[in-house]
Amino acid sequence: MAKIANVGVGGKNPVRIMGILNTSLESFYKKSIHTSAIQIKNSIKDMESNGADFIDVGGMSTAPYLSTLVSEKTESKRVLSAIKIIQNVSNLPISVDTCRAKVAEDALKNGVEIINDISGLKYDQEMQKVVSKFSPSIILCAYDSKTVLGNPVTATKKLFRESLKIAKNSSILSEKIVLDPAIGFFRKTGKGPFFTKIKSDWIKRDLTIIQNLKSIKQKFPILISVSNKSFLGNILEKENPSDRLFGSIAAEAISVINGADIIRTHNVLATKDAITVASKLSKQHKGL
Numbered sequence: 001m002a003k004i005a006n007v008g009v010g011g012k013n014p015v016r017i018m019g020i021l022n023t024s025l026e027s028f029y030k031k032s033i034h035t036s037a038i039q040i041k042n043s044i045k046d047m048e049s050n051g052a053d054f055i056d057v058g059g060m061s062t063a064p065y066l067s068t069l070v071s072e073k074t075e076s077k078r079v080l081s082a083i084k085i086i087q088n089v090s091n092l093p094i095s096v097d098t099c100r101a102k103v104a105e106d107a108l109k110n111g112v113e114i115i116n117d118i119s120g121l122k123y124d125q126e127m128q129k130v131v132s133k134f135s136p137s138i139i140l141c142a143y144d145s146k147t148v149l150g151n152p153v154t155a156t157k158k159l160f161r162e163s164l165k166i167a168k169n170s171s172i173l174s175e176k177i178v179l180d181p182a183i184g185f186f187r188k189t190g191k192g193p194f195f196t197k198i199k200s201d202w203i204k205r206d207l208t209i210i211q212n213l214k215s216i217k218q219k220f221p222i223l224i225s226v227s228n229k230s231f232l233g234n235i236l237e238k239e240n241p242s243d244r245l246f247g248s249i250a251a252e253a254i255s256v257i258n259g260a261d262i263i264r265t266h267n268v269l270a271t272k273d274a275i276t277v278a279s280k281l282s283k284q285h286k287g288l
Contacts, residue, residue, distance in 0.1 A: 002175050002221050004137040005093030005113035007053055009178060010221035010261045015275045018054040018095065018223065018264040019047035021086075023078040024061045024070070040085045048090050051272035054114065055090070056264060057082050057107075058097035062118055062185075062194040069192060076103045083110050095139065099194065101126035108134040118185065118194055119143040120163030121170070132170040139223055140167060141180040147197040148186070152205040153212045156181050159196075160218060178262060179220045181209045184229040206231045210251065213259035224255040225264035227271075245270065253278035 001011030009016055021043060044055060059078035060070050079096055086094055095114035096107040101124045104115050108130065116139040121127050123143070131138060142159040149155070160179050167177055183206045185195045198205060213222055226232065232247040233239060249270050252263050256278035265271040 002137075002178060004176065004178055004221075004262075005054065005095075007093060013261070015256050015260065015279050016053040016262045017051055017268055017271055017275070018056045018225075018262055019052035019268045020056050020058070020227065020264060020266050021047075021082060022058050022061070023082045024059055024075075037085050040082055041089050044086050044090050044092075047268045048092055050269040052092060052268045054093050054095050054262075055086055056095040056097050056114075056116055057086070059103065060098070062097075062099075062192060072100050072102050075100065076106045079103060079107055080110060083107060083112060087111060095137075099123040099127065101130045105130045105134075108136055113137055114139065116180075117141065118180075118182065120159065121166040122163065123194070128166060128170045131167070131172055135172065135176070137176040137178070138167055138172055139178045139180050140164065141182040141185065142196070143182060143185070143194075144196045147199065149199065152186075152198075152200075152208045153216055156209060157216050157218065160216070160220075164218075164220075174220070177220055178223050179217070180223040180225065180264075181213075181216060183209065183224065183226050184231060203231045203234050210255055210258060213255065217259060221261035222259060223262040223264055224252070224260040226251040226255065227265040227267060249274045257282045 002009045057079055059075040083094060093114060094112045095116045096112050097116040098104050099117045099119040104127060114137045118141040120140040120143045140163040142156045144159055186198045186205050187195050187202050227248045228241040228244045232244045236247045238244055245267060248267060252271055253274045256275045263271055263275055
């Protein structure tokens, strides 16, 4: 069990929901993009009333198949603007989705409690100094700058161990760590720097990971983010992310049954219903 921004996660705690707020115009799922103050306010109010436990703010898209790199200044400006609006309308803990140290530092100075680093603290060497200084809760994603070979479960566990070592060296308590197996971020090719190269079938990799969540947990809570992602589009033959809601809900429910402790989603209301039912059917959360 862990406490992420003082919210109990894992163990006998209910499955938590992390609502996604994208402030980046480049994001793959256009319905999740909110840039004006009123859009952000309304989105946060909706997510909170629909059952979100955390808000995850992103200022730069990291979809592997898109060329979406923006400057640190732009990313930080977007994130900080959203943080101030959120704090005015909600007390939900805020997570910032970034792998850049300067953006993380700016966010932490402004009251953010969680850093969601899709590189598992590996992309920006300065990130270790920042998290060591502020000691936030951390979401560590499986990531490698080199090509990863072999069994996807074994490889993912190895990448987690590397990031956990970095976190330990940065004085982050294990009780403040959540692991994310990075669904959608293992690809043969990509346009951005924020993905892990593999030579095998990336869709099969993602499916294998979701099927084996219990074996990759390593005593840490697991966060799963599958909402509207490409592997669902491939399975459903639906190119438009907006057409993947039902597939997303199915994948989220199965992830909960397989051991997920947090679901990061664009669809808070639908996800809440799905995980409530899935939790009742899950041995892991049978005490609910």
